[in-house]
Amino acid sequence: MEQAKQEFSSQIQLCKKCMEAFELDYEVAIRFVRDFRDQNSAFAGQLIELVNQPSLIEVWNERFFYFVTKLEFNFIDAQDKASCLSTIQIDVENCERFDIKYVDESGQDKHPLLLHTSISGSIDRVLYAMLENQAIRMRKGEKAKFPLWLAPTQVRLVPVSENFNGHCEKLMASLPARVDLDDRDLTVGKKIREAEREWIPYVAVIGEKEVESDTLSVRTRDGAQRVLKAAELEAEIRGETAGKPFRRVNVPDHLSRRPIFVG
Structure with missing residues (x-):
């Protein structure tokens, strides 16, 4: 049991890191069987x-389930309903039920304890929580956003004309991020508005001034507008996504080459 309690504690830290990575607020419930507590x-x-x-601490006089203690991180949605994400349980029953054994130091067969752990919760439930979280933000007048490491497009390059597409393509190849290029025949304002609707964290406008000064005019989701060197933007992205998974999306990086869905 001492090892189970030690692992239980370490897995709480993993759950907390996971919720922080998803930028989710959560409420905590811990349940005990009274004898165990x-x-x-x-x-x-x-x-x-x-x-x-x-x-929330709940204590049961009797053990109704297979576990003696359980911890939950619950997300509260826009309708004030709780949904369990991370959970950890010490299971004292199922190893014996399913005859799961190990051999101890004295050569005797023993039934171990089981730790049931879901560090994040199911993928669909995590996505629901993240989207609900953004719905709550929008109700407060804040802009919705995904964590940078999870945003499908992390940086969108917006050339002021097709003359700067080549420069943007070089930038796409150099930035360590999911970058796309809005090379469609639209006004710069419309391109920026569409990027806003897609919750894109960084929108960089590229024109003659930016090419000559080797800078980017960057607009972020919080509404800030900054002038950055490409290396500065790269360092910022690396800092915000350090230790997080990265994979490119399987769509054309030029918006003009993507399918258009209507209906």
């Missing part, structure tokens, strides 16, 4: 310290 009061207190926020 009474015998492990120091452990129960340690969990509260690890969570480090107000938590």
Whole structure:
């Protein structure tokens, strides 16, 4: 049991890191069977310290399920309904039920404890929570956004005319991000508005001034407008996405080459 409690505590830290990566707020619920809580009061207190926020504590007089303690990180959606994302449980029943064994140091067969852990929750539930979170932000008048590492397009390049497409293509090849080029025959204003509707974190306008000064006129989701060197933007992206997974999306990086869906 001591090893199970130690792993339980370490997995709380993993769950917290996961919620932070998804930029999700959450409420915490911890449930105990009373006998387990009474015998492990120091452990129960340690969990509260690890969570480090107000938590719902529920204590059952009897064990109705296969676990003796369970921790949940719950997301509260726009309708004030709770949905469980991360969860950890100490299972004291199913190894015996399914005859799962190990051989201990003395050569005896033993049934281990099981830790049921979902660090993030299912993919569909995480996506629901992230979208609901943005709906809540929009109700408050804030702009919706995905974390930079997860945004389908992280940087959109907007040339002021087709004369600057070649320069943009060189930038696309150099930036360590999911970058696309809006080379369509539209006004710059319309391109920027469409990028806003797609929640794109960085929109960089490229014209003669930017080419001559080797800079980018960058607009971010928070409404800020900055003039950056390409190397500065690259460093910022690397800093925000460090340690996060990266994969390019399987669509053309020139918007003029993408299919248009109507209806």
